Each structure stands twice: as C-alpha cells, then as structure tokens.
Amino acid sequence: MNQQRVVLITGGMGGLGETISTKMAEAGYRVAVTYSPGNKNHGEWVQQMKARGHDILAVPCDVADIDSCVQAVAAVAEQAGPIDILINNAGITRDMTFKKMDKVNWDAVLRTNLDSLFNMSKQVADGMVERGWGRIVNVSSVNGSKGAFGQTNYSAAKAGVHGFTKALALEVARKGVTVNTISPGYIGTKMVTAIPDEILNTKILPQIPVGRLGKPEEVAGLIIYLASDEAAFVTGANIAINGGQHMQ
Secondary structure (H helix, E strand, C coil): CCCCCEEEECCCCHHHHHHHHHHHHHCEEEEEEEECCCCCCCCHHHHHHHHHCCCCCEECCCCCCCCHHHHHHHHHHHHHHHCEEEEEEEECCCEEEEECCCCCHHHHHHHHHHHHHHHHHHHHHHHHHHHHCEEECCCCCHHHHHHCCCCHHHHHHHHHHHHHHHHHHHHHHHCEEEEEEECCCCCCCCHHHHHHHHHHHHEEEHHHCCCCCCCCHHHHHHHHHHHHHHCCCCCCCCCECCCCCCCC
C-alpha cells in the first residue's frame, strides 16, 4: 500500500467514525476527518489522538452545505494532498412516526445523510478519475435495506445511499475508481450501548443471529479492505455487516 494515500472521513470524530479514523491511521494512511462547525471539542480530540500516536487532520464541515464541503476538501488537499479515499460516514437521526414527522426533521436527515454524498463526492471524484485510482465508501444502514419503525426519513436516506453508489460506480469503473456501500447493523458505539440493557437484551439482541452487537473495529476492518488495492474488483456492492440480522 502507498503509505501516503490520503483518506477523508466525514463525521470522523463520532463513535464509529473515530474507530475508522484510528484504524486507518494505524494502517498507514494519512487521515483527515470532518467535524461539525459547532463542535467546540475538536482541538481536544486532535490532541487526544496525538497522545495515542495518531496525527489526524481535522477540518470543519457542514456536509449538508456544498460550499462548506468545497472549503473542507480544499483545506485537506492543501494540508495533506489530494484525497484518494473518501468515507461518507456522517449521519444523523431524527426518529419519530410518520404521523408526527414534520418537514424540518425530514429535510435535516435527507440533507445530512444523502445530499452529503453528492456534496462530498463531487469534490473528489474527478481528481480520482484523473489520477486513475480512488475509493469511495458510503456508510448506509441495515435499516436502509429492511426499513425501521419511526425512521421513514432515515430509511429513505440510507436506501438512497446505495442507489447513488451503484450509479456512480458504473460511471467511474473503467478509471480505477471503486464506489461501494456498507450497511452496518447494531454496532457497539456509545449511542447503541447507551440503550437500556432491558431493551438491548429483549428487543435487539434476539434479532441478531450471532447474538451480540457488532464491534466498531469490525466495520473499520471492512472499510480498510474496500480501500485497498486488493478490493479493486469490488465496486457497486452493498456489503451487509449486521451479524445475520437481515440477509439479501
């Protein structure tokens, strides 16, 4: 692997994002992450990473705003070099039944979880094609494949992620660029482990044939494979990583 390859991970300071960031740094990539412009703790996070031996570049970016994405990618390119690998990981939830859902909460989820793919990929795809090598990995969800009660917005956005993946993959396939989706199930991030044990043990774990939550490191390992030279023949795929909870 070229040790100088640059990876940009949106939402790279979050629970899953942080593990992806640190694992890719350990694998020898030059890692950059985006953080929400309202995040006042980004400097502290960068210092914590440095203390763990990871020199990670952090840039502010509202992934729902294309001008912000243009500025973020330009900042990464200036400080680390052209982006070889883009991990579209940033996402939010605004869960409620369709009966209660308003346009504000519909738009917020669609813009952050789906529009962001256009906003970010648009900035890097041409450069990847020109250089003849690139990787785009889009993080979807098991609920984009099977649906989920109270998540019409989230499920719609995450289903749209894979439609985007397939179409873009076709357009850049001959240029050495791959585009893939991963669809995690319940992963043991802080958000999921905060769910009360009673709900976890009676409602969630019984749905998962392997009988446990996924590990963030397992998702990061899949992404590292998809970012590798060995994965050059994998494109337009939607890889489920959900412990057998939902099979297609």
